[in-house]
Amino acid sequence: MVLREWARDAHATAQAARAALRHVADDPAALTDEQWVALLGASGAELEQLCELADDTRRMVTGGDDLTFVVNRNLDTTVIASGRAEVATLEELVIEARSLGATEICLQGPLPVDAPDDGYLRLVHTIHAAAPDLHLHAFRPPEVRDAATRMGLGVTEFLRRAHAAGLGSVPGTAAQILDDDVRAHLAGGACPSVADWVSTIETAHQVGLFSTATMLYGHVETPHHQVAHLRMLCEIQRRTGGFSELIVMPMLPANAPPHLREAATARATRRETRAVHAVARLLTQGSFDHIQVAWTKHDPETTEALLAGGADDIGGLLIDGELMPAAGQEAGRVLGVDTLADLAARTGRTPRQRTTGYADPPVERQIPIPQVRR
Template sequence: MTHLVSEILVAPLDDLMAEARGLRRSHLVTYSPKVFIPLTTLCRDVCGYCTFARPPRRGERAYMPVDEVLEIARSGAAAGCTEALFTLGDKPELRYRAAREELADLGFGSTIEYLAYCAGRVLDETGLLPHLNPGVMSRQELELLRPVSASMGIMLETVSDRLSEKGGPHWASPDKAPAVRLETIRLAGELAIPFTSGILIGIGETRLERLEALSALRDLGEEHGHVGEVIVQNFRAKPGTRMAEHPDAAFDEQLWTIAAARVLLGSGWHLQAPPNLAYDNFPLLLDAGIDDWGGVSPVTIDHVNPEAPWPEVERLREATAARGLALAPRLPLYPEYVADLDRWVDPAVRPGVRRASDALGLAREDRWAPGEPVTVPFLVRRDALPLELTGDDLGPAELVRLFEARGSERERVFAAADRLRREVCGDEVTYVVTRNIQYTNVCYFKCGFCAFSKGKLAENLRGPAFLVPLDEIVRRSEEAWERGATEVCLQGGIHPAFTGDYYAAVVSAIRATLPDIHIHAFSALEVWQGAATLGLSLDEYLARLRDLGLDSLPGTAAEILDDEVRALICPDKVSTDQWLEVHDAAHRVGLRSNVTMMMGHVERPAHWANHILRTREQQLRSGGFTEFVPLPFVPMEAPMFLKGLARRGPTFGEALLVHAVARLALHPVITNIQVSWVKIGPDGVRQALAAGVNDLGGTLMNESISRAAGSEWGQELRPDQMEAVIRSAGRVPRQRTTTYGTPPAEQVERSFGAAPLSEPLNPPVREAGLRRPARLIRPGLVTTS
């Protein structure tokens, strides 16, 4: 007996529970929204307490038909579930002829084979992630099921062979032998399968035997890292079973065992207890150290414990919040496995996991996605008590903690950002009348998120490849000026034939015609490529563009300023240091710029924190950023989403948190936080304005990049529409220039009631007669400074 086990056995219950609560590692308590699919209730075992398993009945099918399986799964998907929990008896075909015959008629040789077929159909046709509990499995059976499941499980229940003796609860149940169940768990670890296990208390075991079972699970989990959660389940006597008269597990014993499990396993383990088996006492389970409520279904009953309905999610939320914790939905596998899918999840299942997950690796809270015209899932409270925070207090760990906020804590983050916005910016909300001009959609870089660029490396493309002639760029700029614009924003793909002279020609042509319009143009990648093709330093090239008429740079091509992420989404683009180097050079030569951040694809909150901190460091050095602009990833047509390599954009809560936390973390060095109405929509804008935002960006007139990615929002939000949105949020609209000055009165007047746009000319790129150079310049191959 180890020293720790000895201490646990003699510790007073209150002390043990207090220690367990202190070991709980997160302020989040999770649950899995699921459907329960009892594929078969036949089982070769005859456990003394089970009402789930029963022998064949005349006129009843031995197995649930696949159409019925899919019907249940679809109802769960419609109700917002993410997990399909398949529960079934152990190898019934080894005991019952009816099972063997029905399997043969279905075309399968075993229950496991039929389970693999049904789970695969659910995964492919409904998007739910299967979690499989078929009992004892061989290596071959585990390998068969891995490509159709996100996780699996088997309850160890006990390590006491005594309970399998004649008359015991596991008598005549060969699959309940502790050794064979431990072997299944071990094999799952060797195969890197996220796994669930646990113990059943109150069936005649001793406290020491419970701790021995927990120790066995701890040893296997520490060896392989695959035991994602441990369940402490309490016995409830059921009529019609051999143990119908056996007393239920005492609730104090349940609390003791949960607390003992937390202390024995430590803070790094997920610990679950079924709330429905505690009835009205379920909130007290939190006091013993659990961090998970298990699966809760809005659609199906608990078929193993049909007498015990699950508490409604809102009751779970209230009980969790009452203890200063927040409830969060999860997937059937935990975030640490989602963060390393290549190791833990079969390639066939990874796309489904990514589509269903948020940035924390939990289940998405809602069905909102950037660019979709759907109702926002929640409204920001205007009366929450703000957190007391300043930018100097926020390092990497603090920022990640804020990004993880849920429930009332999240509302307090929003309130803190809104209060700071009011102190710094007042109630004015600014916007600029601008025209976006994307001069080509041909690009030789292979960004996985881009649905706009056209070229040999792009897939799922919209429309033909085009190149806008210089005279058409000038015409659009003139038209924008006539419609009240004070800015034109120019950027596009990088055609293989482009050199730095192309960008110089664009600036010169516009400035020759429009001496007073602000030219806001060229991403860091375009600037870097332009300088490299001419053999100029960044300072030299940017000074040349400035002298020709360039006024400022957009902050695009930043994506995430973290090279771990950039290696996945834009490996041949400028690095983090190169992006910052371009903007540092721009600020040195007197050009202002902004900084964007694209979130909701493959990155995590730690990467958001890195991006914001690098932004803050750069601003402290050069001081040239005018605003920070979070850009929610629009997934619908993005190649990496269509290939199953990215999430479905940020959740609505994540999108608002990034704006709010940016307001707090960048204070006081960047005072303007902008929201993209193209990505988040008018209803989302109203909520963002209560979460630290003071700027709505530009009216755009034309917008192609987000539209190409699948955004449904319009190409223009006219000044009257922009101001209506602002006023509907109780704020005061103000037109601005690019650098937050006051635009000429005549331009403001022109912008209201402007004439419709003429049809833009986008001639095919082949008409330009451009020739691809022998060698393409990419970042890292040429030094420009």
């Protein structure tokens, strides 16, 4: 596996980025892979121009300067199903989340091997029964396939049953980079194939569910892999129209598998992170309206820079409460409404609550946001 490499010298990189910038403003769809790669290498004045163009595109696509967010609670399937969330039942966690203003429950992670064969479906029934008006966003493609296998069903039939029971959408995580060689390297060997991930997501869309789309960068991939990944997501979107948003996430050293810890300590720079988000906005224009900042994976200054460089959504507040159990990698991470209001003010945006599907929540389900002077 060839590790990620920015091989051009500074002069050649700047020259290539300037040439690509002359074309991207007029017709992003006409850019070649090499031109997108050149933009991913932009720095200095070229990076600032790229991010400004991406932000202009964000404003044009979304129709304004809103900073959207959803009020949600993340739960880890493994913790919930194993009984380690001893302070509360699943029903209590869901009911409390609703009382705190949540409109979404996000559930990710595999069930233990000794869980009942219909364990995933039971979770859907339990959550929906506890709060029928909450949107359930649950089960990544590997978990969908695990659920179908346990029940002796095809993926389509499991998703139909889950949808009928109350599942609203599917996280498009575990996409990583949609290249089999990269995925195998990340997994240290065998891993779900690109074909499995794509077919599972497209099946979810076909049975009436929508999903997020993601890209994990900053590990062993190259800029060409990043471009190919974004193009594949756009192709899926053209076929199904089932993606609600694109979330671009760096691999953090703390979350890297052991065999990649050393490589991941050379984490993605702020320059690369800004360029990746700006290119994601421009390359996916016409396919994705919403680019989300994974705020739990960036420092506050980088989050602000990304909101000024093409991103329009901050994701979930990840509300906490008295009963909150561990929630995987995002345990203990909460974005308060005061912090959100300050962030919006600093970036010249207006905070606006949304549902998981980017509609306005009912008035009675909207949380008060402090007014902060810009």
